[in-house]
Amino acid sequence: MGAVIEVRGLRKEFKVARRKEGPFAALRTLFSREFDTRVAVDDVSFTIERGELVGYIGPNGAGKSTTIKMLTGILVPTAGEVRVRGVVPYLRRVENARQIGAVFGQRTQLWWDLPTVESFELLRHIYKVPRERYRQNMDLFRDLLGLDEFLNTPVRQLSLGQRMRADLAAALLHDPEIVYLDEPTIGLDVVAKERIRDFIRTINRERGVTVILTTHDMQDIEKICERMILIDHGRVIYDGPVAQIKERFGKHRTLVVDLEPNGPVVDVAVEGAELVRRDGHRIWLRFNRDELSASELIARVSARCAIRDLTVEEPEIEGIIARIYQEGI
């Protein structure tokens, strides 16, 4: 193990023309000489070890893409330090590019009019991948990503899920040590998402590829990431295990009770729990697990009503993160 990405006090400011009001506002804004400073990334620090699979998460406009662009060397930081494998990315962009792969869910890096396999061939030449290594990688990716069904189809005719699979293969053909995946499951159905997640897990686990994943899909995080860096308004607000954020912020669980349809009609208000929903004979009781155990709550409920069935729902990471965005950490 060793740090592959080191970021210290990273900051990125953009100068944006100050918006004019009144007639011809857009035109006058265009020619304006007055600027505002927008801080997109504000004093961000983290270290990522070789072989980690990290979720980089935040609401729209939080600063995720800007950070990734500084890691790839596309943008130069306003302040702070960034090193990827010991190299400052914007000073050595070409060298940096050899060691990284990137997938941007909304765009493709493949040639639109060429059969998919020819895009792979072109990338083999660009990255000078030895023929034998190319063959080994293609064998693996064809198998894991089911590429055979569309290898000879032009990229423009691929479905979104097929295109995403092709883009993932393209990003990994040259054996990069690090991949940045930006919304790799966006717009896909459940089965297609699962296939992509399986692939990400496999290349991480079996090839030791370091993966940085930005996504708004909390299932991506829950299913594949162990660590999550949460960013909001350009600042890191959480960096740690995914499980721990549930532990720290997901104190509330819900007990779902199906009451006996023929049982007596009773007031179901139970001490220590809040009745959050009622639908026919089913009730939802929210409780704080630090104050009340599930078994104690069940005992209290069953003392008042006849129970047919019950389940305890654990907090969803989605709800926890939404609350953190709204209320802060």
Ligand SMILES: Nc1ncnc2c1ncn2[C@@H]1O[C@H](COP(=O)(O)OP(=O)(O)OP(=O)(O)O)[C@@H](O)[C@H]1O
């Ligand atoms: N080239 C630019 N010029 C001016 N402002 C920019 C530029 N790029 C980004 N910003 C601003 O910086 C902030 C962070 O943007 P960024 O794209 O990094 O967010 P994000 O977390 O990737 O969001 P999303 O989830 O919507 O992709 C936003 O306020 C955005 O408007």
